Amino acid sequence: xxxxxxxxxxxxxxxxxxxxxxxxxxxxxxxxxxxxxxxxxxxxxxxxxxxxxxxxxxxxx
Amino acid sequence: xxxxxxxxxxxxxxxxxxxxxxxxxxxxxxxxxxxxxxxxxxxxxxxxxxxxxxxxxxxxxxxxxxxxxxxxxxxxxxxxxxxxxxxxxxxxxxxxxxxxxxxxxxxxxxxxxxxxxxxxxxxxxxxxxxxxxxxxxxxxxxxxxxxxxxxxxxxxxxxxxxxxxxxxxxxxxxxxxxxxxxxxxxxxxxxxxxxxxxxxxxxxxxxxxxxxxxxxxxxxxxxxxxxxxxxxxxxxxxxxxxxxxxxxxxxxxxxxxxxxxxxxxxxxxxxxxxxxxxxxxxxxxxxxxxxxxxxxxxxxxxxxxxxxxxxxxxxxxxxxxxxxxxxxxxxxxxxxxxxxxxxxxxxxxxxxxxxxxxxxxxxxxxxxxxxxxxxxxxxxxxxxxxxxxxxxxxxxxxxxxxxxxxxxxxxxxxxxxxxxxxxxxxxxxxxxxxxxxxxxxxxxxxxxxxxxxxxxxxxxxxxxxxxxxxxxxxxxxxxxxxxxxxxxxxxxxxxxxxxxxxxxxxxxxxxxxxxxxxxxxxxxxxxxxxxxxxxxxxxxxxxxxxxxxxxxxxxxxxxxxxxxxxxxxxxxxxxxxxxxxxxxxxxxxxxxxxxxxxxxxxxxxxxxxxxxxxxxxxxxxxxxxxxxxxxxxxxxxxxxxxxxxxxxxxxxxxxxxxxxxxxxxxxxxxxxxxxxxxxxxxxxxxxxxxxxxxxxxxxxxxxxxxxxxxxxxxxxxxxxxxxxxxxxxxxxxxxxxxxxxxxxxxxxxxxxxxxxxxxxxxxxxxxxxxxxxxxxxxxxxxxxxxxxxxx
Numbered sequence: 001x002x003x004x005x006x007x008x009x010x011x012x013x014x015x016x017x018x019x020x021x022x023x024x025x026x027x028x029x030x031x032x033x034x035x036x037x038x039x040x041x042x043x044x045x046x047x048x049x050x051x052x053x054x055x056x057x058x059x060x061x
Numbered sequence: 062x063x064x065x066x067x068x069x070x071x072x073x074x075x076x077x078x079x080x081x082x083x084x085x086x087x088x089x090x091x092x093x094x095x096x097x098x099x100x101x102x103x104x105x106x107x108x109x110x111x112x113x114x115x116x117x118x119x120x121x122x123x124x125x126x127x128x129x130x131x132x133x134x135x136x137x138x139x140x141x142x143x144x145x146x147x148x149x150x151x152x153x154x155x156x157x158x159x160x161x162x163x164x165x166x167x168x169x170x171x172x173x174x175x176x177x178x179x180x181x182x183x184x185x186x187x188x189x190x191x192x193x194x195x196x197x198x199x200x201x202x203x204x205x206x207x208x209x210x211x212x213x214x215x216x217x218x219x220x221x222x223x224x225x226x227x228x229x230x231x232x233x234x235x236x237x238x239x240x241x242x243x244x245x246x247x248x249x250x251x252x253x254x255x256x257x258x259x260x261x262x263x264x265x266x267x268x269x270x271x272x273x274x275x276x277x278x279x280x281x282x283x284x285x286x287x288x289x290x291x292x293x294x295x296x297x298x299x300x301x302x303x304x305x306x307x308x309x310x311x312x313x314x315x316x317x318x319x320x321x322x323x324x325x326x327x328x329x330x331x332x333x334x335x336x337x338x339x340x341x342x343x344x345x346x347x348x349x350x351x352x353x354x355x356x357x358x359x360x361x362x363x364x365x366x367x368x369x370x371x372x373x374x375x376x377x378x379x380x381x382x383x384x385x386x387x388x389x390x391x392x393x394x395x396x397x398x399x400x401x402x403x404x405x406x407x408x409x410x411x412x413x414x415x416x417x418x419x420x421x422x423x424x425x426x427x428x429x430x431x432x433x434x435x436x437x438x439x440x441x442x443x444x445x446x447x448x449x450x451x452x453x454x455x456x457x458x459x460x461x462x463x464x465x466x467x468x469x470x471x472x473x474x475x476x477x478x479x480x481x482x483x484x485x486x487x488x489x490x491x492x493x494x495x496x497x498x499x500x501x502x503x504x505x506x507x508x509x510x511x512x513x514x515x516x517x518x519x520x521x522x523x524x525x526x527x528x529x530x531x532x533x534x535x536x537x538x539x540x541x542x543x544x545x546x547x548x549x550x551x552x553x554x555x556x557x558x559x560x561x562x563x564x565x566x567x568x569x570x571x572x573x574x575x576x577x578x579x580x581x582x583x584x585x586x587x588x589x590x591x592x593x594x595x596x597x598x599x600x601x602x603x604x605x606x607x608x609x610x611x612x613x614x615x616x617x618x619x620x621x622x623x624x625x626x627x628x629x630x631x632x633x634x635x636x637x638x639x640x641x642x643x644x645x646x647x648x649x650x651x652x653x654x655x656x657x658x659x660x661x662x663x664x665x666x667x668x669x670x671x672x673x674x675x676x677x678x679x680x681x682x683x684x685x686x687x688x689x690x691x692x693x694x695x696x697x698x699x700x701x702x703x704x705x706x707x708x709x710x711x712x713x714x715x716x717x718x719x720x721x722x723x724x725x726x727x728x729x730x731x732x733x734x735x736x737x738x739x740x741x742x743x744x745x746x747x748x749x750x751x752x753x754x755x756x757x758x759x760x761x762x763x764x765x766x767x768x769x770x771x772x773x774x775x776x777x778x779x780x781x782x783x784x785x786x787x788x789x790x791x792x793x794x795x796x797x798x799x800x801x802x803x804x805x806x807x808x809x810x811x812x813x814x815x816x817x818x819x820x821x822x823x824x825x826x827x828x829x830x831x832x833x834x835x836x837x838x839x840x841x842x843x844x845x846x847x848x849x850x851x852x
Contacts, residue, residue, distance in 0.1 A: 004261055008268070012241070019237045026229050036180040039157045040164070 087156065123391070124204075126364020126376040127197035136196065136216060136363075143192040144174075149210035151203070154183040163208060170194065170202065214361040214379055214397075228345065232338045235280040238272040239331040245269050246328045250823050266318040269327040277311050281334045283341075299478040299521050302485060306516025307333065313509040326513060329825045333518050336833045340525035344532075344545045353543040353771055357432070357454050357745065361397050365390075368441065379448055386444040390435045398444050399451045402427050405440030409433035432745060472549055473797060474524045478517065485515040492816040503818045510820040514811035519804030519832040523797050527840040531793050534848035539776035540786050547772045550756045551790040554739040556731060557685055558750070560724075561695035561705075563743035564760050566672035567777070573606050577658070577666010584660050586613065587635050591628040594618055599656055600626070600637075603668060625656075635660050640667075654700075672701060677781025679708050684784040686710040690736070694719045694727060696746050725749035741783070745769050758783075782852055789847050796843045800836050807832035 025031065086092040126132055139146035153159065160178045163185045167173045172194035176187040185208075189199055203210055245265045248258060284300045284307065291298035307330065314325030366389040367377045374389060379397045382388070387403070390396055396409070407423040411433045420436050423429060429442060431451035448454060489511040496504040528545030535542060542548065559565050580588065590613050592604040617629040625638010636643045636659045643659040645667075654670040685691055692714040693705065699717040706715070719727070728738050728750050740747065740754035743761065748769040751757030759771040760780060775783065811828050814820045 002261075005264075008264070011244075012268075015237065015241055019233070022233050022237075023230065026226055026233070029224070031226065031229055032224060033179045033181055036160060036178055039160050039180065040178075042157070043161055043164070 124197050124200050125366060126362070126378075127195070127200060129364055129376045129378065132364055132376075132378055133196050136212070138186070140191075143190050144188060145191045145196070146186065146188045147196060147199070148184050148186045149200070149203070149212070150182075150184050150216075151208050151210050152183060153208050154178065154180060154185070159208070162206065166202075169206075173199070212363055213359045214363055215359040216363065228338070228342055231280040231283075232335070232342055235276050235331060235335040235338050238276045238280075239328070239335040242269045242272050242327045242331045245272075246324060246822075246826070249324045250826070262324075263318075266324060269325065270315065270318060273311065273314070273327045273331055276331050276334050277307060280338060281307055284337070296475070297479045297482045298475045299517065302478060302482045302515070302517050303337065303521055305512055306518075309509050309512040310516070313513070324822055326822050326825055329513070329822070329829045332826075332830055333516060336518060336830070337521055340522045340529075344525035344529040353774070360395065360432070360745065361448070362395055365394075365397055382444055382447060384444055384446060388442050388444060390440050390442060392435060392438055394435055396429055396431055396433045396435065396442070397451075398431050398448055399446045400429050400442040400444045402429055403441045403443055406437050407435060407440050408437040410436050472524065472546065473794065474520065477520065477801060481517060481520065485511065488515070488812065488816070496818065500818075507816060507818050510815035510818070511812065513825060514815045514820060514828070515808055517804070518829060519807060519836045520801060522833055522836050523800035523804065523840055526837050527793050527796050527800070527844055530841055530844040531789065531847070534844060534851070535786060535789070538782070538786075538851055539779045540782075541774045543772045547756060548790045548793055550772070551739065551787055552794045554689070554737040554755055554787070556690040556692070556736040557739045557741065558692045558694055558728065558754070560740075560742035560744070560747050560750075561693055561701070562672065562697055564741055565674055565678055565693070567675050567762075572671040572673045573603060574669050574671065575666060576669065577664075580658070580665060583633065584635070584665070586611065587628070587630050587633055587660070588637065588658065590615060590630070591618070591626055591635055591637060594628075595620055595626055599654065599670065602670065603656060633660060634662075671704065674708065675777065675780045681781050681784055682709045682713065686712060692716065694724045694750070696720070721746045721749050725753050728753045739787075741775075742769070785851055789851055792847045793844065796840055796847075799843075800840055803839060804832055804836060
């Protein structure tokens with residue numbers, strides 16, 4: 001067996017893997033709303049910071 | 062006063078006045094977030110509960126219909142055990158604070174689980190525990206923090222909508238195959254004659270073949286279907302030559318590798334389908350938060366309060382209302398059926414239905430029509446007809462609402478394609494017969510090569526990219542089109558018809574002029590203070606234009622419904638209202654809305670209300686008159702006729718007292734005479750006319766609130782730009798024609814290779830993407846150039 005078959009097999013498997021990932025992403029609805037997640041992503045940070053603060057306060061209590 | 066922006070999110074807050082802590086905000090959401098952050102030192106989780114921002118807009122009993130199990134069941138997306146999921150449309154969602162607040166609802170109430178906002182659609186999907194919580198409580202909560210969901214009869218009808226994602230899948234498959242086939246075909250393009258390549262050539266070729274199979278079978282299936290449909294109805298649409306190209310490409314490539322003649326055109330084939338689908342995807346831009354398909358159902362409430370014979374109030378579904386039922390209509394509620402007024406003060410705003418701007422007062426025993434909005438307290442009515450049989454809803458049984466406009470016209474691309482297909486077939490046959498006599502071995506080769514190279518990929522792409530891009534540009538200018546076809550239709554129109562109330566006039570402003578004896582300072586103060594107590598729209602409008610005065614407390618104040626107001630202060634008495642009410646006898650019938658004033662039995666004069674026309678109306682009409690026939694169809698009386706004749710070019714036709722059906726018939730009549738009509742309207746009363754016209758544009762002061770079914774929605778602030786938008790659509794057609802010329806040039810070059818029998822796969826692989834990409838670049842640059850000249 002020539003190495004070319006191995007390489008071809010690997011490259012196709014990887015490509016198909018990405019393709020399956022794409023199909024799953026579409027199926028889950030990740031392409032339905034392309035705006036909100038970009039905003040939501042920015043909130044996360046804010047909340048984590050506050051969260052730790054809240055915990056400190058509750059600890060004091 | 063400078064330009065006010067929201068302190069929290071930076072959006073324009075001029076239109077609303079929410080101030081807190083000397084800072085202005087665009088919405089309650091931003092204010093709440095600001096309060097939480099500033100007052101509570103970022104400690105937002107525990108303090109969200111105390112967030113005020115409660116708007117007292119809530120009307121008691123408004124959401125009573127959410128107690129009705131049947132209605133709840135229809136609204137919920139999911140209902141199992143104690144978990145319920147609902148998707149609510151909230152028109153108010155407009156900034157990032159809104160997302161933040163709505164996605165943290167669970168901090169306001171522990172029974173609310175996850176909530177996910179879709180900003181584009183302006184919806185929020187909320188999961189909650191139905192054991193301790195209910196949909197009604199949830200909606201009331203949302204209302205209290207300033208996010209009132211809009212629930213209409215439409216939600217009741219449409220079940221769970223299925224999202225069509227097939228285009229993305231097809232695009233994905235084509236792109237995947239295109240990329241891989243490209244790589245696999247490289248070795249042969251850079252072929253170095255040698256043992257190595259010879260040995261592995263079949264592997265590469267058969268791999269390419271298998272990659273192209275799903276593209277032809279799955280990704281391109283829409284083209285096959287469309288071409289078949291076109292042929293079945295004897296139309297040579299653009300998909301016919303495309304399908305011809307795809308088929309020939311695939312069959313010839315397959316034959317080449319089977320008989321080991323060459324490498325085939327698999328890269329061109331997959332690339333072609335991929336580019337075509339990209340064009341389709343690009344053109345499919347839609348405004349998810351706008352709906353162009355609304356009918357009366359999106360205006361009507363889902364539930365209404367019915368009084369049983371025992372006098373108990375209950376919520377019922379609107380469709381369950383039967384003739385003879387007794388209904389209770391609250392302030393600001395819409396009357397869903399034709400009925401007779403039994404009890405209460407009815408002041409009905411029919412602006413939705415007739416375009417008449419003033420609310421009318423009705424006495425007990427009068428007939429009320431569906432679509433009117435009660436503006437004054439609670440009334441009781443007896444039902445005359447069911448929802449579907451009511452006067453207003455019958456408009457929708459007109460055939461015009463059932464026909465699909467898009468099917469009725471042939472697009473520019475399809476009309477070109479007819480000639481194109483015939484020409485290509487001719488060239489193919491002539492070239493083939495020539496080669497049959499010269500070198501018959503090459504004949505089949507030439508025949509397929511012509512069909513491959515002439516595949517009108519560039520032609521098929523020019524319209525989607527031009528229109529798609531212009532659609533986006535116009536969207537940024539607040540002119541929202543339903544789809545790309547509208548641009549083409551818009552370029553063809555030759556008659557423009559306007560509705561009056563709400564379309565060329567502004568709903569927000571009225572012009573008021575006074576005529577009569579001058580009022581003394583004391584009288585003016587009394588008048589202002591009298592008006593302050595009244596909620597009648599005319600009183601509010603008048604109150605706003607009068608100069609600021611000291612507040613005085615009136616000794617006596619009485620509002621006579623449907624007539625006017627009477628008030629005393631010290632020794633002065635004032636009467637404000639209709640001519641009869643103030644005791645003015647000599648009034649000749651005036652068509653304009655007037656308010657008369659008398660003090661101490663002396664008649665003083667009258668205020669006349671004129672519609673305030675939108676800015677730039679006159680300029681717009683004068684620009685339009687050069688190229689278009691103009692007309693105004695108004696549901697109102699002829700009171701403004703004199704004013705309008707002065708304002709507008711002399712050729713403009715003015716027609717008053719037009720009922721919704723009259724407008725529709727007027728348009729139909731002129732269409733029969735060959736006119737291509739653009740109708741500009743705003744209310745439900747224009748719905749028929751908008752549907753009948755070639756292009757129907759709805760004017761909206763706030764695009765998030767509802768406009769009738771139409772082809773395009775234009776923000777009222779951009780009304781004076783209408784002429785330029787029509788011009789832009791005409792330029793778009795020009796761009797497409799130029800890109801047709803460009804793609805013909807490519808075709809000529811390609812055909813040279815094809816008919817001389819020298820078409821190599823590598824030439825096709827270069828020429829095809831090159832032509833497609835250069836068309837995309839050309840149309841994009843050209844449309845952006847047009848867009849830059851728009852305001």
